[in-house]
Amino acid sequence: MKKILALLLAVVMVLALAACGSKTEPAAAEPAAAEAPAAPAEAPAAAAPEAPAGEVTWADYQEYLIEKAGANAPDLEEFKGQVYAINSWDELDQTVSPWDQMFTTIGLSTWDEFQAGNVKEPLVMGAASGEASEEPAGDASGEPSGEASEPPASGAAENTAHGGTPGATSEADYQAYLKAWLAAEHAVNATMTDEAVGEFEACIDAMDFETFPGDMLFNGMLNTGAAMTYDEFVAANGVY
16 A cells, blocks of 8 residues: 555656646737827928018008109198098099099009009109209289290290290280190190090180199199290290
8 A cells, every 4th residue: 555655656746847847838928019109290380471572552652642743743741741641542532633633644653553563654844854843934823914024944945836926915815825735735745635635725714724734734744844824925925
């Protein structure tokens, strides 16, 4: 019996040694943690749009109006005040003086034309030559002052209409002279419309040279300069 127990004990020990000698399987490596995808780079912030370098402003247009039309305005400071009081093209009323002739007879650029780069040189004295026009001598009201004076070079010498009858110096003769002078202006002034000519002639018929556009006959703002005043017409003995 003792032999059997000893034999069983030996078998158990052999089995135990065999179990210890067997190599253990290495534990499976845990999968590496998946790397988080890199955050996408932030797109650069869009730059704020900048105004074009050559952008035209309303202030630029106001300066253009003053430069091209103000030089011949009877009262420059008053004209500047009128221009600066207008804040947009919609506020510029072309049916009232002085704007009713600025874009037809005088030939200034409109706001749309100015923005488009079409900056016109108006047909006025002084703007093209750089010389200030002289005020016509005498009284332009149509009434003679009683003092004869020589026609100034800025008026009679630049008239493009020539004619008249020596000694014909009546009011009707003077009106005929002004209409002849106006017709000569119309022939060379591309911006003067037939409607504008009619407005001028209405002033001539009424001998009204203070109301616009009658005053333009004497302020040097038309293409052919300034017409003679009545006194100058009398001094020239009706010849022009």
